[in-house]
Amino acid sequence: MKMYKDLSPSLRTIMTPGPVEVDPRVLRAMSFPILGQFDPEFTDLMNETMGMLRQVFQTSNQWAYPVDGTSRSGIEAALTSLIEPGDKVLIPIYGRFGYLLMEIAERCGAEIATLETEWGSVFDPEEVIRAIHREKPKLVAIVHGETSTGRMQPLADIGKVCRELDILLVVDAVATIGGTPVETDAWGLDVVIGGTQKCLSVPSGMSPLTYNSRAEAKILRRKTIEKGLRDPMSQTLSAGTAIRSNYFDLSQLQDYWSPARLNHHTEATSMLYALREGLRIVLEEGLEVRFARHALNEKALMAGIQSMGLQLYGDPKCKLPMVTCIRIPEGIDGEAVRAMLLEQFGIEIASSFGPLKGKIWRIGTMGFSCRKKNVLHLLGALEAVMICFGVPIHAAAGVQAALQVYREGEVPVE
Numbered sequence: 001m002k003m004y005k006d007l008s009p010s011l012r013t014i015m016t017p018g019p020v021e022v023d024p025r026v027l028r029a030m031s032f033p034i035l036g037q038f039d040p041e042f043t044d045l046m047n048e049t050m051g052m053l054r055q056v057f058q059t060s061n062q063w064a065y066p067v068d069g070t071s072r073s074g075i076e077a078a079l080t081s082l083i084e085p086g087d088k089v090l091i092p093i094y095g096r097f098g099y100l101l102m103e104i105a106e107r108c109g110a111e112i113a114t115l116e117t118e119w120g121s122v123f124d125p126e127e128v129i130r131a132i133h134r135e136k137p138k139l140v141a142i143v144h145g146e147t148s149t150g151r152m153q154p155l156a157d158i159g160k161v162c163r164e165l166d167i168l169l170v171v172d173a174v175a176t177i178g179g180t181p182v183e184t185d186a187w188g189l190d191v192v193i194g195g196t197q198k199c200l201s202v203p204s205g206m207s208p209l210t211y212n213s214r215a216e217a218k219i220l221r222r223k224t225i226e227k228g229l230r231d232p233m234s235q236t237l238s239a240g241t242a243i244r245s246n247y248f249d250l251s252q253l254q255d256y257w258s259p260a261r262l263n264h265h266t267e268a269t270s271m272l273y274a275l276r277e278g279l280r281i282v283l284e285e286g287l288e289v290r291f292a293r294h295a296l297n298e299k300a301l302m303a304g305i306q307s308m309g310l311q312l313y314g315d316p317k318c319k320l321p322m323v324t325c326i327r328i329p330e331g332i333d334g335e336a337v338r339a340m341l342l343e344q345f346g347i348e349i350a351s352s353f354g355p356l357k358g359k360i361w362r363i364g365t366m367g368f369s370c371r372k373k374n375v376l377h378l379l380g381a382l383e384a385v386m387i388c389f390g391v392p393i394h395a396a397a398g399v400q401a402a403l404q405v406y407r408e409g410e411v412p413v414e
């Protein structure tokens with residue numbers, strides 16, 4: 001019989017756009033004993049998690065809870081529950097994850113209208129607003145922080161127009177939640193989906209989301225399941241177009257997260273512990289301090305990269321604070337560089353997708369990975385690796401420039 005070794009994963013410095021390192025407090029929380037999902041001790045933890053999510057999403061929405069599954073599970077739950085076949089959906093795309101929104105909306109039977117702009121930039125909100133007036137969609141779905149290109153889309157003006165025209169606005173804030181402001185209510189966002197494995201620094205496996213009463217009204221109008229598909233345990237259902245997924249039916253999920261606790265799936269106990277602990281850490285640090293910490297480490301990293309002589313990728317005016325993209329120098333094998341960083345220094349950075357594959361490296365400064373030690377460690381290692389690959393850089397200038405940023409930084413860093 002084949003024997004398998006004890007599990008012993010290496011201790012990495014993870015500087016990718018997710019998954020990132022996890023605070024030991026979160027790992028500890030995951031090792032606590034299982035509670036039954038209807039045990040009042042557990043349902044209290046669920047309620048506390050909802051309360052903390054409202055604060056992180058900056059909303060007074062009643063509904064703020066996690067969907068079990070990776071971040072796209074929250075996106076899929078939102079779109080599947082809101083889009084009826086034939087609904088017109090507008091999707092402005094400025095990177096890979098815009099295409100994910102498009103693919104999911106297509107699977108929901110939406111009539112899709114897209115708007116595309118060059119990768120490395122974002123939309124002038126006016127352009128999106130013109131498309132909204134032209135296409136008259138029922139729903140607009142857009143990414144806030146596009147990790148494939150390292151760009152961030154301003155949303156407040158788009159939110160205002162969607163509200164005026166009674167259009168639902170669904171936002172993928174998977175990368176931004178917990179790292180930079182995501183002002184659900186102030187920006188007029190109807191549905192916001194976050195991710196755990198990025199700036200919240202919790203393992204992948206849950207997708208917290210929030211939605212307001214406008215979105216809820218649409219979801220509840222669809223609360224029906226065709227005869228034959230209905231779970232006999234579900235309550236009486238009204239007429240409408242059925243939500244095609246059981247697992248991602250937000251009307252059923254909200255019943256489960258409501259005081260009624262109507263049985264749906266079996267909650268992922270250890271992930272709930274992890275999310276609760278991760279959110280507690282975020283709120284203990286304070287949102288403003290946390291955002292400033294992300295901004296400071298980003299500034300130090302960018303100063304280091306540029307002083308070393310490497311080129312940043314993308315329009316600086318719309319840079320995503322937690323993802324920094326570097327142009328791979330001409331003639332250099334980007335994958336060989338990544339392999340050397342991992343093998344010799346235990347540091348992981350990311351490549352990119354589609355038209356950017358082989359063209360850029362992406363460095364994440366997210367959550368628990370977003371630390372002075374990690375930034376300096378990465379810059380020192382990158383300088384060494386660039387020298388090994390014969391790239392003409394200003395040796396040691398990167399680390400010095402980052403140190404200078406930290407000296408001047410106003411935020412206390414680790």
Ligand SMILES: Cc1ncc(COP(=O)(O)O)c(C=O)c1O
Pocket residue numbers: 017018070071072073097100143145146147148172174175195204
């Ligand atoms: C912006 C964005 N949206 C959605 C996703 C999908 O998340 P997951 O891979 O956890 O399903 C990712 C993952 O990296 C992402 O960066």
